[in-house]
Amino acid sequence: MSAPFFFGAPGRNLFGLLHGREEAHPASKHALLLCAPLLQDGIRSHRALWSLAQTVGEFGIPALTFDWYGTGDSGGQDVELTLPGMLDDLERACAELLRRGEVSSVQFLALRSAALPLLAALERRVDPVEIVLWDPQLDGAKLVASWKDQHRQQLDGSGRYVNVTHESDEGELLGFGVSDALLDALSALDAAHIRLPQGSRVRMAIWEMNDDLDRFAREQRAGGVSVEAVLLDEGERPEWNVPSRFGGQVFPRRAVAQLAQRMTAQVPW
């Protein structure tokens, strides 16, 4: 079962959905915090993250999905989404999960672009952390460039408009108002340069290894962080960047099942 609620600081209200079992025996000592990707990817993948959280919760591990401030049901306008704000949201979501889940520790999962704010937040920690990065986007400059490219394609090359062309407003990206401050902050982030606490453990669930992932893994290992990778079934790799698929939902069922089995320790990493 799941329970929706608002939490957060006065003036900065966040929407959360806690998945779990009323009675879990034995009670889990840890919980799972799931971080949604930004902009349209967040909308497209919502049900996949919900399904993963629900499966993990039903297994007895409390799992929380939440909306960043300025997104989904949380307070604020879309232009109010900022990197410092997301770091604050993560701390509050984590505290809320510890309290409601009645657990002593939290593991983290980030999908796509959520990897960047999550890693930036966890860099500030002292104690080791456990993280799952699902199809992560680790180079902020490339991420922002790809968003801008997708935006142009939506306006010009997706068949969205019939016999007419439109220009977007200033500060508009992929259907949302996005501040320059957010784009600048993300562009400056390179996950390979983020120093996670020594002894941390990172698992990457990916469809394909690439240079960014490889560089990230090498740098983290050099800093005393364990990094493992699990390859997902290539056959259901989402078409994230195909313009005509932009409005469609993304729900790679086998990947969700694979992740759920590993998050609940039914299958070893």
Added chain:
Amino acid sequence: MVNLQLDEKTLENRQEFAPARALAGAPSNEAFVETAHGFGDGLVGVLTRPRVAASKVGVLLLNAGLTRHTGPFRMHVELAQKLAGQGFAVLRFDQSGLGDSASPGKAAGERRQRETDAAMRLLAQESGVERFVLCGLCSGADDAFHVGAVDARVAGAILLDGVAYPTPGFWVRHALPRLLDFGKVLRFLMSRRNPAPSLSDFRDWPERTKARGMLAEMVARDVRLLFVFTGGAYHYFNHRAQLGASLGRAAHEKQVSLDFWPEYDHTFFLRKHRRVLLKRIAAWMASEFGGKTP
């Protein structure tokens, strides 16, 4: 043990927050309160209520296709807050199997009616409304049309790229320009050999004669309807006159309003287009159901 009980216990699970400050272009004076709800058979939604005396007409925002209750590009959040600023309580919620709601636990049969009924009951219980306006885009418009035809509590429906049927006039307008384009003709013939699913395969329209009867019945009940068609409906709707031609005389009655915006896309990708839509809906709600002028 997981604490799934909420801090504030009511019949339904509920938590509340008030925005710290008003949103630009939306209510300007902390005019609304939002509460999160678990209700019905695993359904989840967010209720936006005016702070001061609300209208007796409430609004339900239905899922647009498979998109979560926040709507495409968060459009439902903006719409709910705008309408609450006019005095209308608004519930955006996920039908079972979508967004934040549980997967369907019962047979599909009457699920749409059952879940909409649960949403109406929640909205009535929490805000005192007595009648409802159903608003939806695409499949949400289909749901609004079906429920509106059979539920006497429905006072209005906002149908964005909703039901309409190709007519002979549609085909003339659609096909003639394409016949002069050899590439398009070729692609059409190829697609006939190996047809891929199109948007219309995911729609839930009644047979045309039945749809005419449903619309006539709603008009006879004095249900107010706002049809908005965009360029995203070009594959089945391409002229204002087509609504009456396909849905009959009732489409010309005073209860029915129609806007045709061929230059806009199906999900209102651009914010300036969403602003136009929200302004139109707000003005229509004010003219049909009172409340503050937007």
